[in-house]
Amino acid sequence: MYRATICLLMLTLVSGCSDQWGWYVVDPTTKNGAVNLQFLLSGLYYTVLLSVTAISISVVVGLLIALPGLSSSRPMRVVSRTYVEVVRAVPILVLILWVYYGLPQLSGLTITVFWAGVIALALSDSAFEAEIFRAGIQSIAKGQYEAAHSISLSYADTMRFVILPQAIRRILPALGNQLVYMLKMSSLVSVIGMQELTRKANELVVSEYRPLEIYTILVLEYLVLILIVSAGVRWLERRMQSDERN
Amino acid sequence: MGEGAEPIIRFEAVDKFFGSFQVLKKISLEVALGERVVVCGPSGSGKSTLIRCINGLEQHEAGTLSVEGTKLGQDHASLNRVRSSVGMVFQQFNLFPHLTVIENLMLGPVRARKLPREEARDLAQRYLERVRIPEQADKYPRQLSGGQQQRVAIARSLCMEPRIMLFDEPTSALDPEMINEVLDVMTELAESGMTMICVTHEMGFARRVADKMVFMDHGEIVEEAGPETFFNTPKSRRCQDFLQKILQH
Numbered sequence: 478m479y480r481a482t483i484c485l486l487m488l489t490l491v492s493g494c495s496d497q498w499g500w501y502v503v504d505p506t507t508k509n510g511a512v513n514l515q516f517l518l519s520g521l522y523y524t525v526l527l528s529v530t531a532i533s534i535s536v537v538v539g540l541l542i543a544l545p546g547l548s549s550s551r552p553m554r555v556v557s558r559t560y561v562e563v564v565r566a567v568p569i570l571v572l573i574l575w576v577y578y579g580l581p582q583l584s585g586l587t588i589t590v591f592w593a594g595v596i597a598l599a600l601s602d603s604a605f606e607a608e609i610f611r612a613g614i615q616s617i618a619k620g621q622y623e624a625a626h627s628i629s630l631s632y633a634d635t636m637r638f639v640i641l642p643q644a645i646r647r648i649l650p651a652l653g654n655q656l657v658y659m660l661k662m663s664s665l666v667s668v669i670g671m672q673e674l675t676r677k678a679n680e681l682v683v684s685e686y687r688p689l690e691i692y693t694i695l696v697l698e699y700l701v702l703i704l705i706v707s708a709g710v711r712w713l714e715r716r717m718q719s720d721e722r723n
Numbered sequence: 724m725g726e727g728a729e730p731i732i733r734f735e736a737v738d739k740f741f742g743s744f745q746v747l748k749k750i751s752l753e754v755a756l757g758e759r760v761v762v763c764g765p766s767g768s769g770k771s772t773l774i775r776c777i778n779g780l781e782q783h784e785a786g787t788l789s790v791e792g793t794k795l796g797q798d799h800a801s802l803n804r805v806r807s808s809v810g811m812v813f814q815q816f817n818l819f820p821h822l823t824v825i826e827n828l829m830l831g832p833v834r835a836r837k838l839p840r841e842e843a844r845d846l847a848q849r850y851l852e853r854v855r856i857p858e859q860a861d862k863y864p865r866q867l868s869g870g871q872q873q874r875v876a877i878a879r880s881l882c883m884e885p886r887i888m889l890f891d892e893p894t895s896a897l898d899p900e901m902i903n904e905v906l907d908v909m910t911e912l913a914e915s916g917m918t919m920i921c922v923t924h925e926m927g928f929a930r931r932v933a934d935k936m937v938f939m940d941h942g943e944i945v946e947e948a949g950p951e952t953f954f955n956t957p958k959s960r961r962c963q964d965f966l967q968k969i970l971q972h
Binding site (some may be wrong): 536556616620621622624626627628631634638639642643646 | 778779780804806807809810811813817818819820821828830831834835836876879880883898
């Protein structure tokens with residue numbers, strides 16, 4: 478958090494000694510500045526909602542893709558592998574455009590901007606989540622499966638009570654990384670008109686003609702958001718570790 | 724071990740391959756209810772594979788293997804029936820590190836045997852007392868010594884109330900001073916009448932509890948005899964050599 482404060486401080490200093498900056502557009506002490514600032518911050522809601530919804534879906538889908546990838550049946554592995562390779566190869570921006578403009582034509586359903594964004598981000602991320610889960614599950618020693626087998630646990634129970642709880646502890650840093658990545662990639666959904674942080678900033682720039690200040694605020698918004706997420710993930714890691722040690 | 728009693732485990736000409744390498748060659752072996760069998764032999768002789776076949780951790784390729792009259796390797800249901808009556812203790816303990824001792828013990832009874840949690844907890848506590856570590860119930864495995872961990876692993880198997888217990892080199896990963904605490908628990912279990920098959924190099928334990936000794940080499944059962952005959956007058960050259968090496972110290 479202190480890094481954000483330092484950045485803010487530096488910027489304020491710089492602004493004082495250069496006539497390039499015009500912080501008045503977002504000066505909360507003036508009426509117009511306060512309105513603008515509030516407008517920029519109002520994008521936070523959709524950025525967070527979009528990212529959290531998308532990652533929740535992609536974690537589940539990713540796990541469902543990873544499990545057949547670890548099966549002993551070859552066709553199952555091929556299906557999983559193909560999904561990962563194909564989805565991973567599509568750029569997120571392309572996927573957003575395809576889902577928003579292409580998918581309704583294909584399926585006959587109308588998709589809101591929000592859900593188009595969620596689907597595109599979740600789809601794209603699920604391939605990466607699948608790889609993370611695969612690595613995590615493969616890192617668990619064979620003896621754990623054998624012990625579960627010898628106390629008659631079913632496959633589902635073995636995964637749920639023995640393998641996944643251990644795998645998730647190990648992949649937590651990687652999952653945190655993906656959440657940060659998703660928060661940043663959600664800015665791409667602005668191209669289809671999603672009213673999130675980046676879109677709000679773009680709109681304000683058009684009316685105020687102060688891109689430097691407005692985009693600087695945008696940078697800070699993402700910075701603060703992501704520092705909070707990082708702190709949250711670290712807290713979770715610590716808590717899960719102390720669970721095992723205490 | 725009554726005469727004519729149906730054996731609880733029966734191997735008939737069982738073959739097992741790892742790729743093109745034959746680990747088990749025409750294995751035939753019978754274990755009676757309540758019998759204590761100790762399997763020994765040089766490493767790579769197939770002893771672990773032999774007992775791992777009994778609870779379906781390995782599948783045999785030829786011959787028949789039946790446990791309590793159920794033939795293994797046919798379908799999923801038969802495997803489930805067999806593994807629910809066979810407990811196994813591993814060289815590396817294989818406790819679940821993210822669960823406390825009591826949770827390790829309760830998982831099988833609650834999920835597989837569908838016991839209510841309270842009943843499972845009582846059962847677990849009872850078996851912890853039996854392996855003499857009731858006070859460690861709420862600790863995590865990593866907080867225990869190796870010997871304690873292996874005793875927890877034995878208790879975890881016993882919580883499934885199996886009729887057969889398999890031990891795969893249960894003391895090989897332990898520091899010398901912890902071996903006896905585990906062997907004591909195993910001896911007590913043997914005295915209680917449990918059918919046991921132990922792969923071990925603890926010959927003192929074998930002499931004390933075994934009804935039958937099995938010596939394996941290169942995937943074959945080379946010698947099978949009562950402990951008296953086995954230790955005093957081994958027939959085969961390979962078995963004599965092995966015993967000489969292992970009993971030297």
